[in-house]
Amino acid sequence: MTITYEWRGAIDNAPLNALHADGFGSPAARTAGTDWRTRLHRHSLGWVCAREDGSLVGFVNVAWDGGVHAFLLDTVVARHRRSRGVGAALVAAAADGARAAGCAWLHVDFEERLRSFYVEVCGFRETSAGLIAL
Template structure:
């Protein structure tokens, strides 16, 4: 895997919109510019040419709890360990920041990835659809 992974490196709203659209997600312009100030940090994966192919955001409560949000990998780079490395680095960053917990929500079909590949444990949680 010839990619560069960085923590809190520059990343533009346009790059994230393109990455989101690449796998069929709903890309909302301005999203990253609104979210970035509230993030503990983020991890990016880039090709040697500088193209953004992976991203994971880490939100937090300012103390013990961090939240893994919006992990995404461009389809032509999936199933190569990119997402696992993004999550590993996000986990390390949250730990270094002094967080005690890293939370993640996901759809059922992603359980194997989060539990097996990334080391998350199942837990009870609550959710209200707004």
């Protein structure tokens, strides 16, 4: 099977909500009402969709500050397609899209369990950062 990656690919809320429920292990009812199409068009520089035979199997959102800083959010791969390079390809396509849009920096926050993916696989370098839970 071939997986294709598309910068600012067409978004259908139901499949993206289902992917988030599968990928993040949350109940589908919790994400069912999210209007991704409106949210992405209103707040994002872009996003990348990974599709296999027309089905959404991966997604990453690229938010930005309106200038040179872009930020990865919601990187998710369907459970049945993990450990096959889909996540790394999503991040690479997101970096290409942000670079083409004139961004100079791509930031990502991640949980400790994802450190090797982002640092070793995707090539991010570690930096100091801060976080306030609201």
